[in-house]
Amino acid sequence: MKKTICALLALLLVCSAAFAGGSSEPAAAGGPVTIKVANYALLESGYEAFWKGIKTNFEAQNPGITIEWVTAPYGEIMNQVINMAGGGDKVDVIFGEIDWVPGLEDAGLAAPITDILPQEFINDFYPDVINSFKINGKAYGIPLYISPYVLYYNKELFRQAGLDPNKPPATYDEMLAMAEKLSQLKDSNGNKVYAFGQTTASVPVSGASLNAMVFNFGGQILDDAGRLSVDNDGFRQAFSMVKLLDERGYNPQNAKLKDLRNLFALGQLAMYYDQSWGFNGVKSINADAVNFTASASPLRGGSGTGQSLLQAHCFVLVDNGKARADATSKFVQFVINENQLNDYLANLTPAYPAKKSMANMTGVVNNGVLKGAAASAGNVKQQTFIPQLSDLNLELCTLAQAVTVSRQNVDTAIATFKRNIQAKLN
Known part of the structure; x- marks a missing residue:
């Protein structure tokens, strides 16, 4: 076991068995698929309705794909994800923060986004933002929105x-x-x-x-x-x-x-x-x-x-085989979309879009709370990622x-x- 993984576990106050990797068997091609999404925000005031709506609307538009939430408080969700993986049960998506990325990548719980998401979708994100998620030349997270x-x-x-x-x-x-x-x-x-x-x-x-x-x-x-x-x-x-x-x-x-x-x-x-x-x-x-x-x-x-x-709420993706990866890709593209995030950014979470096509969203342009700091989104510096x-x-x-x-x-x-x-x- 690598020293850095031990450090991560110690940080989370976890005493778990050695990381065993592994994953559940993917569903057969064309059959029903369940993806597991680790999301602490379901337990926080103001966010539950949004994420429940995401699940309802996504499943309605994607018959055969089911979202299974994995929840724990903010300070414990990484613990939950690591313990599950140690027992051979990896989640497919982790909703978290950009600072979580290097630890998850070092622990083997993050896939390069290019392995799961289409390049056309990735190309719509600001290059400097995607570069902020890179480790050894590969991006290991995709942001929903950003903020200094x-x-x-x-x-x-x-x-x-x-x-x-x-x-x-x-x-x-x-x-x-x-x-x-x-x-x-x-x-x-x-x-x-x-x-x-x-x-x-x-x-x-x-x-x-x-x-x-x-x-x-x-x-x-x-x-x-x-x-x-x-x-x-x-x-x-x-x-x-x-x-x-x-x-x-x-x-x-x-x-x-x-x-x-x-x-x-x-x-x-x-x-x-x-x-x-x-x-x-x-x-x-x-x-x-x-x-x-x-x-x-x-x-x-x-x-x-x-x-x-630069700070970001992001998705970190896990590769659990083609069927689940394809379903994960659909889920990510569904969420990081103006239709889903316009009201969210206007009424719940003031932040700046990470995608070029979402730059003029009314929920951001007309947000009085965001207005005074708008210039700061272009004056950010990336911290070097280390495990x-x-x-x-x-x-x-x-x-x-x-x-x-x-x-x-x-x-x-x-x-x-x-x-x-x-x-x-x-």
Whole structure:
């Protein structure tokens, strides 16, 4: 068993038997086919109706193909998929995030998309987006939609602080000047209003958000060959900013994205970084959030241009033989289509299309929440894919906690980070 697979299992807190591979026997050609789709979103508020509608409508249009959902909470779905595969029962499709791709490919649970999807369909996706899914020249995931980390801000809190709600900050210096005023506010119940939220909790998505912040400052974490490369001003400046935000009490300490969404929805957080689709979580807590929420491009810091990390909700495909692969191809093409995603992106998950033919979807063009950050979709940077990406993201969280919770000097904390992650990369 490869070391990286063990690391993946450890990350997921799984103690399972050695990966055995294998798959169920495919249905006979021309006969009924069942495809298994792993999808955590069925258990999340607001998404269930959409995905149940997908199943109903797809099966109606494709007699003989049945979708069988494999569900588990967000933090456990990878565990579920790996355990099933270890018992010889592979799913056909995994609905997940781009950061999951290298681990799934390394574990043998991802097929090149060209093995399953027609080239004509793939060619409709923006080339830079498809390139972001490549490992050794082959793409191992296909995005439903994409997003950088955008800046969400509360227009009403801006007004209360005497700030122009139509002029969000463009740089970190501008943000700090505004944060000083915003941090003086209290909500209607007398609770503290935090000025700026950057997630630092020990979950991989928080590490991805910190990675995006490094890109904001023009820094990098890995070089093109996947080697650690943090001896640059942008990397240090990003974590110096994390420390400063904590010292001034602007940033909720050790918060998960869901914590930031909750605070933002309740009017206790003025600005925060999130994937564009995080607004669905905000809206599910407070439906009125659509009236006070606006978005802006990621902030520029240091010598950076405000570049952000490309994020995507995607399908990772598994090859379980021709019959199931053909059915999987039909399913993917059915879902990643304007007919299915227009209302979804307009009303559930604000995000940007990954396909050229969907660029002018009304659900995106007319979306007030997305409008302010529209330019940011063209200012993204790809993180180099390595099998240990989840480990790297978790170590970035540990670094952020070292300079905040533990109050360590930034240079000391970075030195410790380098030792810890280098041991996992070797």
